[in-house]
Amino acid sequence: MSSALPIIDISPYLRSEPVDIAARKATSEALHAACLNFGFFYLSITEFVDTAVPEELTTLARTFFALPQEEKDKLSLSNQDNARGYARLKENVTNGKADNHEGLDFYRPVESPDKSKPLWGENQFPDLPGFRDKYEAWVEKMKILGLIVMEAMAIGLGMTPDEWTELRNQVDDSFWVMRAIGYPPLPENSDGFSCGAHKDYGCLTFLYADPTPSALQVFLQQPEGSTAADTTGLPVEQGAKAGAWINADPIPGCVVCNIGEMWEIWSNGLYKSTLHRVVHRSSNYRVPFFFEPNFDAHVKPLAAAKRIQGADGAPERRSVVYGDFLLAKVGNNFAGGKGRYDD
Numbered sequence: 001m002s003s004a005l006p007i008i009d010i011s012p013y014l015r016s017e018p019v020d021i022a023a024r025k026a027t028s029e030a031l032h033a034a035c036l037n038f039g040f041f042y043l044s045i046t047e048f049v050d051t052a053v054p055e056e057l058t059t060l061a062r063t064f065f066a067l068p069q070e071e072k073d074k075l076s077l078s079n080q081d082n083a084r085g086y087a088r089l090k091e092n093v094t095n096g097k098a099d100n101h102e103g104l105d106f107y108r109p110v111e112s113p114d115k116s117k118p119l120w121g122e123n124q125f126p127d128l129p130g131f132r133d134k135y136e137a138w139v140e141k142m143k144i145l146g147l148i149v150m151e152a153m154a155i156g157l158g159m160t161p162d163e164w165t166e167l168r169n170q171v172d173d174s175f176w177v178m179r180a181i182g183y184p185p186l187p188e189n190s191d192g193f194s195c196g197a198h199k200d201y202g203c204l205t206f207l208y209a210d211p212t213p214s215a216l217q218v219f220l221q222q223p224e225g226s227t228a229a230d231t232t233g234l235p236v237e238q239g240a241k242a243g244a245w246i247n248a249d250p251i252p253g254c255v256v257c258n259i260g261e262m263w264e265i266w267s268n269g270l271y272k273s274t275l276h277r278v279v280h281r282s283s284n285y286r287v288p289f290f291f292e293p294n295f296d297a298h299v300k301p302l303a304a305a306k307r308i309q310g311a312d313g314a315p316e317r318r319s320v321v322y323g324d325f326l327l328a329k330v331g332n333n334f335a336g337g338k339g340r341y342d343d
C-alpha cells in the first residue's frame with residue numbers, strides 16, 4: 001500500500017564516521033519539505049534498531065490488555081497523578097468525545113515524585129516478565145533518535161550551529177511519553193473514533209504500528225481556493241477546515257513520524273502540526289513514543305524560521321513553557337477530567 005507521505009532516509013545522521021555532509025544536507029532538505037507540506041513522514045529505522053524489539057513491545061502490550069479488567073485497574077492512573085498508568089476503554093477523551101481505546105502511559109520519571117501534583121507521580125509497570133526492561137530500553141533508543149531528528153530538522157530550517165545548541169538545550173532532557181494503546185474494533189455504524197482528530201503536543205512522535213491499513217488518517221489541508229474534498233468534521237473553534245483525510249499506513253522497517261505543536265511555534269507556523277485520527281475496525285495494539293521538549297523549555301519562534309518568512313512574514317506565534325502547555329492538555333484528556341486541576 002503506497003502513501004502520499006514521504007519516506008525520509010535518516011541514515012546519513014545515524015553514521016558518524018565519516019560524516020557525509022552532502023547526504024546530511026539532502027536529508028535535512030527532505031525533512032524541511034515534509035514538514036512544510038505534510039507534518040508527517042516515514043523514517044526508515046532498520047539501521048538504528050532491530051525491529052523485532054517494537055514487535056515484542058506490541059506483544060507485551062497485547063498480553064497486558066488481555067488481563068482481566070480488575071488486574072488492569074490496579075495500575076489505574078487515578079492511583080498516581082492522573083496521567084501515569086492505565087486508562088480504561090473510553091476514559092480518554094478527544095474533542096469532548098470518548099475514544100474507543102485503552103491505554104497505558106509512561107512519562108519521564110521525576111526526581112521527587114509527588115502524586116498529589118499533576119504529572120509528578122510514578123510510572124506503573126505491569127508485572128509481566130521483561131515488560132519494564134524492554135519498554136525502558138526502547139525509550140532510551142527513541143530519545144537518541146529524537147535528538148538526531150531534531151538536529152537534522154534544525155539544519156533543514158537553516159539554523160546556525162549556535163542556534164542549534166540553543167534549541168538542543170530545550171530538548172536534551174525530554175519530558176517524553178511512551179504509550180501502549182489497545183484498540184478494540186470500533187462498533188459497526190459507530191460515528192465515534194478509536195482516537196478523535198488531534199494534534200500531538202510536543203516535538204516528534206515515533207509510531208511503530210501494526211500493519212492495518214486505513215487506521216491512522218492524516219488531514220491534509222487543501223490549498224487556498226481549491227474545492228473542498230472533505231472537512232475536519234470539527235467545530236470552527238476546534239479547527240474546522242476543508243481538505244482531505246489520507247491514510248498513513250505503516251511501511252515495514254519504518255516508524256511513522258509526525259511533528260507536534262511545539263514545532264508549529266518554533267517554526268512560527270511554517271511547519272504544520274497536522275491533525276490526525278484513528279479508526280480501527282479490528283483489534284490492534286500500538287506503541288507510540290512522544291519525543292517532547294524539556295518540561296521547563298521556553299518554546300518561542302526561532303530566528304531561522306523568521307529569516308525564511310522575511311520582513312513582512314507571518315505574525316509572531318505565542319510562546320509557551322512546554323510543561324504548562326502539557327498540564328493544560330493532559331487535564332482535559334480524561335472522562336470527567338475537564339478542569340481536574342483547576343481547583
Ligand SMILES: N=C(N)NCCCC[C@H](N)C(=O)O
Pocket residue numbers: 092093094095177195198199200201290329332333
Ligand atoms: N501525548 C499525546 N500526544 N497523546 C495523544 C493525544 C490523544 C488526543 C488527546 N485525547 C487530546 O484530546 O489531546
Ligand SMILES: O=C(O)CCC(=O)C(=O)O
Pocket residue numbers: 179181195200207209215216276278286288
Ligand atoms: O495509534 C495510532 O495510529 C496513532 C495514535 C495517536 O495519534 C496518539 O496516540 O497520539
Ligand SMILES: [Fe+2]
Pocket residue numbers: 198199200205276
Ligand atoms: Fe497523535
